[in-house]
Amino acid sequence: MKTTKIIYWISTILIVLFDGVMPALTFQTELAKQGISHLGYPEYFGVMLVCFKVAGAIVLIVPAFKGRIKEWAYAGFTFDFISATVSHAVIDGMGGQALFPLAVLAVLALSYFSYHKMQTAVIAFSN
DSSP states (O other): OEEEEEHHHHHHHHHIIIIIHHHHTTTTSHHHHHHHHHTOHHHHHHHHHHHHHHHHHHHOOOOOTHHHHHHHHHHHHHHHHHHHHHHHHHHHOOHHHHHHHHHHHHHHHHHHHHHHHHHHHHHHHHO
């Protein structure tokens, strides 16, 4: 159980840093705006995406959020990473920028499965 908690917290903190904190701090930079427009999206889409990323990161990191809301946060990040991979692959080809979101998706999967393993252990312990 201790190993599962460590895996959960490390993977969750990485997701929160990569997809919650960093976008919140950098979304108004010229590089971020160019990145969104390079993929063919309007500027407001980047702002909206960052708002959802920050909200999802808060849901993932705060232990009080449980159940469906946490499932929606995991689903949202999954859609985000898959969409980022497709967008980059279509515009720039299947290079590093298209593969990086899949690597982050693997970290998200670690967080998701370890979260559910901990929840199953809590339910089993309480019965």
